[in-house]
Amino acid sequence: MDGGCGARRSAGGVEYTLTRRRVRNINLRVRPDGTVAVSAPRSVPARVVDDFVADRVCWIQSARARMADREKVRAAEPPLPGRDEALARMTVLCQKWYxxxxxxxxxxxxxxxxxxxxxxxxxxxxxxxxxxxxxxxxCVMPPAAQEYVVVHEFCHFAHPDHSPAFWAAVAAALPDYETGRRQLRGR
Incomplete structure (x- = not known):
């Protein structure tokens, strides 16, 4: 079935929703909940879309695994503060560096x-x-990571890019900025 609203299909052991759109190529997305969505031009036969999905089963499984890992990390993180508390914390940190x-x-x-x-x-x-x-x-990241982001953003006022001069300004203000940067990249 090639409905415009989204037909449920299966290929290579993968269930997916096919939506026909005005697109040039077949587009495949793995959503955060692990479901697979495919959009394809109306002119492309469903069997061609099925083959496209079946050829990408390994990639789909890998994407689902990455999302599951990300979700485990998020579940292990402490709960986020409310907006008012987060704003108060970030304001204090910005006032310190201002x-x-x-x-x-x-x-x-x-x-x-x-x-x-x-x-x-x-x-x-x-x-x-x-x-x-x-x-x-x-706000739930280590203090070094929070300081790095604040310094990074302040440096953009003088250097609105990521040029060598920008990174020199970050290093001049926060010589150990790589520690905070690494902490962010680990998440």
Missing amino acids: PVFAASCPGGAMPRVRVRDMTTRWGSCSLKTGTLCFARRL
Whole structure:
């Protein structure tokens, strides 16, 4: 069945949902819950999509295993603080580092601090609004990792890229920044 809403199919022992779309290629995704979704052009026969999925069974199993491992790590982490508590913690840490970076902050003012539920980043810096934003999950990381992210984001006010000058500024402010960086990469 090639429905536009998503037909359930099976290939190579993998159950998947096939959705027909205006796309050029067959696209395969393993969702966080382990289910498999495939989108394909209307012109591609279902048997071709089945073969595509069957040829990628090893990759699908590997992706599911990585997601399961990630979920185990997340389950072992301490619970996240509430938004207000996370914001208070990150604000205190930013106030601690602000004097070091005041000259490079927009207008010399203390940046606005925000926390969000980010899953792909630990922090971000907006030059336009003078805002530092941090992932709420950063609050459960070791202190060295938290400091590294704060310093990293402050350095973006002076160097909005990851050039050698940027990394030199990070190293000048936090000589042991690699410790915090390693702690983040281990997660």
